[in-house]
Amino acid sequence: MIHIGKIIEEELRSQERTVAWFARKLLCDRGTVYSIFQRQSINTDVLLQISKILNRNFFELYISELDDECGKRAT
Numbered sequence: 001m002i003h004i005g006k007i008i009e010e011e012l013r014s015q016e017r018t019v020a021w022f023a024r025k026l027l028c029d030r031g032t033v034y035s036i037f038q039r040q041s042i043n044t045d046v047l048l049q050i051s052k053i054l055n056r057n058f059f060e061l062y063i064s065e066l067d068d069e070c071g072k073r074a075t
Helices: 004-014 019-026 030-038 044-054 059-074
Strands: none
Touching: 004 030, 004 044, 019 030, 019 044, 044 059
16 A cells, blocks of 8 residues: 655655745645645645656556556456
């Protein structure tokens, strides 16, 4: 199972960006960003916005997981 919040946090850290920077880009406060980091799932509109801000397609994670699951059922 994907924990998207942790993955978003890891990506933010790997880009050496601050939570304050990310909050400004998302037009929210830092508390909301920390809340996002705790989420196991996220609204697709928000995930699209985050993908654009961090220049990473987070949807690929779900496609990969779906491909893995569908492959297991086919065999």
